[in-house]
Structures are given as C-alpha cells and as structure tokens.
Amino acid sequence: MAANPSASARQHYEQILLDGIKDYAIFMLDPEGRVLSWNAGAARIKGYTSEEIMGRHFSCFFTEADRDRDIPGDLLRSTESSGRHDEQRTRVRKDGTHFLANLVLTAMRDPAGKLLGFSEISHDLSESKNSEARYRGLLEAAPDAMVVVNQAGDIVLLNLQAEKRFGYRRDELVGQPVKNIIPEGFAERLIADSLRSLDGALPQQIGNGIELTGRCRDGSEFPIEIMLSPLESAEGTLVTAAIRDITERKQAEEILLQKNDELRRSNAELEQFASVASHDLQEPLRMVASYTQLLARRYTGKLDADADEFIAFAVDGAARMQRLIRDLLSYSRVGSQGQAIVETSSEKALGQAIRNLRGAIDESGAVVSHDPLPVVQADETQLIQLFQNLVGNAIKYRGTGIPNVRISAARTGMTKWMFAFTDNGLGIDPQYFDKIFGMFQRLHKRDEFAGTGIGLAICKKIVERHGGNISVESQPGEGSTFRFPLTGS
Amino acid sequence: MPMYVLLIEDSPGDVRLTREVFRGAGRAIELAVATDGVEAMAYLRQQGAGAHRPDLILLDLNLPRMDGREVLAQIKADDNLRTIPTVILTTSEAEVDIVQSYELQANCYLSKPVQLEAFEVLVKSINDFWLTKAKLPQHKAGA
Numbered sequence: 190m191a192a193n194p195s196a197s198a199r200q201h202y203e204q205i206l207l208d209g210i211k212d213y214a215i216f217m218l219d220p221e222g223r224v225l226s227w228n229a230g231a232a233r234i235k236g237y238t239s240e241e242i243m244g245r246h247f248s249c250f251f252t253e254a255d256r257d258r259d260i261p262g263d264l265l266r267s268t269e270s271s272g273r274h275d276e277q278r279t280r281v282r283k284d285g286t287h288f289l290a291n292l293v294l295t296a297m298r299d300p301a302g303k304l305l306g307f308s309e310i311s312h313d314l315s316e317s318k319n320s321e322a323r324y325r326g327l328l329e330a331a332p333d334a335m336v337v338v339n340q341a342g343d344i345v346l347l348n349l350q351a352e353k354r355f356g357y358r359r360d361e362l363v364g365q366p367v368k369n370i371i372p373e374g375f376a377e378r379l380i381a382d383s384l385r386s387l388d389g390a391l392p393q394q395i396g397n398g399i400e401l402t403g404r405c406r407d408g409s410e411f412p413i414e415i416m417l418s419p420l421e422s423a424e425g426t427l428v429t430a431a432i433r434d435i436t437e438r439k440q441a442e443e444i445l446l447q448k449n450d451e452l453r454r455s456n457a458e459l460e461q462f463a464s465v466a467s468h469d470l471q472e473p474l475r476m477v478a479s480y481t482q483l484l485a486r487r488y489t490g491k492l493d494a495d496a497d498e499f500i501a502f503a504v505d506g507a508a509r510m511q512r513l514i515r516d517l518l519s520y521s522r523v524g525s526q527g528q529a530i531v532e533t534s535s536e537k538a539l540g541q542a543i544r545n546l547r548g549a550i551d552e553s554g555a556v557v558s559h560d561p562l563p564v565v566q567a568d569e570t571q572l573i574q575l576f577q578n579l580v581g582n583a584i585k586y587r588g589t590g591i592p593n594v595r596i597s598a599a600r601t602g603m604t605k606w607m608f609a610f611t612d613n614g615l616g617i618d619p620q621y622f623d624k625i626f627g628m629f630q631r632l633h634k635r636d637e638f639a640g641t642g643i644g645l646a647i648c649k650k651i652v653e654r655h656g657g658n659i660s661v662e663s664q665p666g667e668g669s670t671f672r673f674p675l676t677g678s
Numbered sequence: 679m680p681m682y683v684l685l686i687e688d689s690p691g692d693v694r695l696t697r698e699v700f701r702g703a704g705r706a707i708e709l710a711v712a713t714d715g716v717e718a719m720a721y722l723r724q725q726g727a728g729a730h731r732p733d734l735i736l737l738d739l740n741l742p743r744m745d746g747r748e749v750l751a752q753i754k755a756d757d758n759l760r761t762i763p764t765v766i767l768t769t770s771e772a773e774v775d776i777v778q779s780y781e782l783q784a785n786c787y788l789s790k791p792v793q794l795e796a797f798e799v800l801v802k803s804i805n806d807f808w809l810t811k812a813k814l815p816q817h818k819a820g821a
Contacts, residue, residue, distance in 0.1 A: 468769075471769060471792060472689075472769060474792075475769070475790070475792050476689075476691040476692075476695075478792065478793070478794065479691075479695050479794040479797065480691070480695070482793075482794040482795075483695075483698065483794065511792055511793075
C-alpha cells in the first residue's frame with residue numbers, strides 16, 4: 190500500500206470498505222440532499238442500484254406523507270444546524286414497500302466550516318441481524334407469559350406478559366432460577382429436556398401441556414400450563430417455556446365438575462325418592478286396599494246402596510293407586526336398575542316381547558310382522574320392555590279392523606339403525622305428540638282403556654338411556670308410527 | 679289340637695289382617711302376637727305369662743327395638759328354639775334381604791302381596807304346607 194495514496198485511490202479503498210458492509214446503507218448527500226455515493230448495503234436495503242440513484246434527491250426514500258410535509262428538507266436543515274440527527278422512521282424501498290429504519294444523518298463540513306453535504310447511515314430494523322432481538326420481538330408478540338431458560342435452570346429472557354403475570358420487573362428475574370416462579374418439578378424437567386435430542390423433544394413437548402403452579406412475587410400462586418420447546422443458540426440449547434395462566438379454565442372445570450356432581454346427585458336422589466316413595470307408600474296403601482276389600486266382601490248388600498257405592502269407590506281408588514305406584518316403581522327402575530348395555534339381538538328381543546303379549550295377540554287376532562332386525566347395543570331386558578310396550582299399545586289402541594303391527598329397522602349410518610313400529614290403530618292427534626310421552630299422561634277416559642299412562646314414558650326413558658329419542662308420526666284414524674334409533678355393532 | 683303360631687309384626691293393621699285371614703283358614707290356630715323383637719324373644723324364652731311354644735313363627739324383618747334379622751339370628755342360635763320353623767313374612771322384595779334371611783337359616787321367605795286375595799292365598803298355603811303337610815318336630819313342654 191502506498192504511504193500517501195492519491196485522493197481517488199483513497200476514495201476507491203473507502204468504497205471497497207463500505208461495500209463490505211451489507212447490513213447498513215451508507216451514502217453521501219450533497220448540501221441539497223442529492224445522492225453522491227452508494228454502498229452495497231444501500232443497494233440491498235433500498236433496492237436501487239448505484240447508477241439508478243446517483244444524483245437523485247434522497248426524498249425518494251421517504252413516504253409520500255413525509256414528502257408532502259417536506260420532512261426530508263426539515264431533516265437536512267435540522268442536521269445542518271445540530272451536526273447530527275438520529276431517529277427511527279418509516280422508509281420506502283424502490284418497489285414502494287415500507288420498512289422501519291434506524292438512521293443517522295451527519296453534516297459534513299470542510300475545515301473552514303463550509304457545508305459539504307451529509308452522510309446517512311441507516312439499517313432496516315425489521316431484519317435485525319441480532320437473532321436475540323428478533324426472538325425478543327416474537328416473545329413480546331406472544332399472548333402467554335414466556336421465559337427462556339438455560340440449562341442451569343436460570344432465566345435468560347422473558348416477555349412483558351411474564352413480568353406482568355408474575356409481578357416482577359424484568360431485571361429482577363433475568364439471571365434468577367426459574368424455580369423462583371415455577372416451584373415444583375420444572376427444573377428436573379428442563380434437565381431431562383436438555384438430554385433429549387432436539388428432534389425428539391419438540392413433538393413430545395408441544396403435544397402435552399404440563400400442569401404446574403406459578404408463584405408471583407407476592408407469594409400468591411396460580412395454576413399454569415407449560416409448553417416447552419428447545420431453542421438452539423450460541424449459548425447452547427435453551428428452553429423456551431410458554432406459560433399459560435389457566436386459573437379461569439380451572440375454575441370453569443371445577444364449576445363444571447361441581448355441576449355434574451350436583452346433577453348426578455340430584456338424579457340419584459330423584460330415583461331413590463321415587464323408589465322409596467313407592468315402597469313406603471305401598472305399606473299404608475296395602476292397609477287401605479285390604480281393609481276396603483274386606484269391608485266390601487263382608488258388608489256389601491248389608492248396609493244401604495250409598496254405603497255400597499262409597500265402598501266401591503274406595504276399593505277402586507285404592508286399586509288404581511296401587512297400579513300408579515307399581516308403574517312409578519318400574520319407571521324409576523329404568524334408570525336405577527338398568528343392566529349393562531351389550532350386543533343384543535333385537536330380533537330375539539322382539540320375539541320375547543311377542544311371546545309375553547301372546548294373550549293380547551291371540552285375543553285380538555293381531556298380526557305382528559317384522560323385517561330381519563339387527564344386533565344392537567342394548568340392555569336386553571329394557572329392549573324387550575320397549576318392544577312389548579309399543580306392540581302392546583298398538584294392539585290396545587286398535588281401530589275397528591284386525592290390528593296389524595309392522596316392525597322395521599333401516600340403516601342410517603355405519604352403526605346407526607332407525608327402528609319403526611307402524612300400526613293401523615286409532616292414531617293420535619298431532620297436538621298430543623308431546624303429551625303422550627309424559628308420565629301418567631292419558632288421552633282416553635279410564636272406562637275406555639285401562640292403564641295409568643306410564644307405558645310410553647317408560648319407552649322414552651329406555652330409548653334415552655340408549656342414547657336416542659323416540660318420536661311419533663300419526664293422524665287420527667290412520668295409525669301411528671313410533672321411531673327411535675339404536676346403535677348397531 | 680290347635681296349632682300355635684307366633685306372629686312377630688309391629689303393624690296392628692297387618693296383625694288384624696293376618697288374624698282375619700287365618701280365621702277363614704278353617705282350622706284351629708292359636709295366634710300369638712309380639713310387636714317387636716324384644717317382646718318376641720321374651721315370649722319365646724317363656725318369660726311372658728301364658729306363653730306357649732309355637733309350632734311356627736311368622737317373622738317380619740322391619741321391627742322396632744330389635745329387628746327381624748336379629749330375632750332370626752337369636753332363634754337359630756338357641757338350642758331350644760332353632761327347630762321351630764321360622765318363616766319370614768315381609769313387604770321387602772329386596773334380594774339382599776332374601777339372601778341374608780336364608781343365610782341366617784330362615785326356613786322360608788315370603789313377601790306380602792299387595793292384593794287382599796293374593797294375601798289370602800298366601801296365608802292359605804302357609805296353613806296347607808307348614809301347618810298341615812309338613813311334619814314338625816314334637817316338643818314336650820317342660821320335658
């Protein structure tokens with residue numbers, strides 16, 4: 190190298206040096222703001238080649254709004270008077286895109302103080318080479334509290350959410366053991382983590398949140414869920430912990446569990462109530478029924494006509510109450526004494542129901558026919574009862590002709606079947622569709638049809654216990670179709 | 679010669695009803711009544727005046743003071759009493775009561791039907807079987 194190189198040679202060397210700097214735009218402006226020099230970093234960041242930009246006014250690096258307000262001129266005047274201007278400002282690339290730049294403008298003067306021009310050194314903040322700074326941006330954007338921990342279990346980085354949630358200032362936590370804010374088990378987890386390969390650790394940790402307790406500066410604790418993920422860095426493997434405050438979720442879960450528990454208890458109580466009430470009511474009722482029957486037997490025709498009538502009503506009332514209690518008991522048993530739901534042949538269950546109804550079928554001459562029926566998931570005893578109640582109703586509420594009951598099952602899904610019981614009976618007015626499935630709901634007078642009106646309520650409860658709903662389609666005089674789904678196998 | 683039956687039952691309605699139905703059974707039955715377990719055991723151990731050793735005991739399970747299960751256990755643990763057929767006659771149809779009664783050596787378990795006619799049939803069959811057909815051990819009082 191020459192001891193005293195010429196001015197042009199020096200300028201050449203300087204340009205080589207400047208071009209070596211790719212991350213910063215470094216260029217000169219004349220006193221009016223026109224570009225005099227251009228380095229490789231400027232070309233890369235701003236998108237103009239040296240040939241394109243030389244001689245152009247630097248206001249083209251500013252947004253239109255800034256240009257309208259003559260910000261470029263203000264900046265130059267301010268730099269001229271103060272010597273140096275330092276700021277962050279949105280800049281515009283050649284392609285029109287914006288970026289946030291950190292820029293330093295410096296006024297250059299000759300030894301006599303005459304303004305020669307300006308230099309600008311700027312860089313694109315969004316592409317900061319510093320990966321920690323980039324990572325920091327990512328941390329701050331996260332909705333959860335985040336801390337980055339090294340293998341010694343010390344906190345090396347944290348975000349604002351972590352500061353706020355744990356009640357510490359940043360400088361009070363950096364360098365401190367993570368155990369201070371997450372007391373149990375966490376450090377061990379980290380050590381285990383650092384022993385695991387990056388590839389293995391990632392999927393495992395992302396998959397399951399670990400539920401722990403977080404401890405605030407004031408000693409208060411709150412439930413947290415942590416997701417860990419390893420982070421390779423110059424300092425070795427670090428672990429990023431995303432810490433989610435799950436206080437609200439825990440509370441919601443607890444409330445849900447509590448409500449569930451209450452519901453279960455109230456259901457159990459209700460069933461127990463029905464059962465106990467029925468059993469305990471039976472006792473005094475047995476007395477009333479037995480003694481009114483005894484009265485009727487010994488004294489009918491020996492007192493007067495009124496007495497006979499009164500006794501008859503008492504006997505009838507007691508007998509009816511006995512049936513109600515018996516039916517209430519069998520209704521409550523659907524829930525309380527159900528058997529396991531297992532694979533059951535619905536065809537066999539129907540066969541049993543038909544055998545149980547043999548008397549009514551023979552007496553009425555009813556024709557009961559069915560399609561091939563599937564194997565379903567059911568409590569067999571209840572399935573028989575369901576079928577028996579439906580076929581029994583079809584025969585009981587028959588029209589003038591011979592009762593005809595048709596049972597079919599249509600596949601509605603991979604394992605779903607819709608059963609249909611269709612009859613040619615009296616039919617039901619649609620306004621009563623809801624009512625007929627209620628407990629002790631009857632559509633007919635007692636002297637027309639016997640029974641308490643529990644049959645369809647039991648059907649409904651059985652179908653519900655099997656995870657479905659029973660419905661009816663009918664018109665008076667046109668028969669009825671009862672439908673309900675069952676799960677096949 | 680009348681048959682002696684001890685009915686251990688706390689409900690006066692049931693006592694009377696049983697008495698009425700036995701009356702129609704067409705044979706001489708001396709029905710003694712104890713209304714709780716303590717009274718029953720006192721009677722059986724001849725502590726009461728005029729007590730007669732029964733040929734058959736009809737025992738309700740739910741009784742005040744000492745319940746039917748305890749009475750049954752004491753009868754079957756007593757060398758003098760355990761040969762007396764003890765029939766459980768109760769409203770309970772619970773499986774647990776049935777099993778427990780037989781475990782305690784009850785001779786038979788019957789549940790009281792709700793209908794009067796059915797109760798009459800039941801009492802008649804007790805009479806026909808336990809008091810007529812069944813051969814019961816002879817016990818000589820004071821022997």
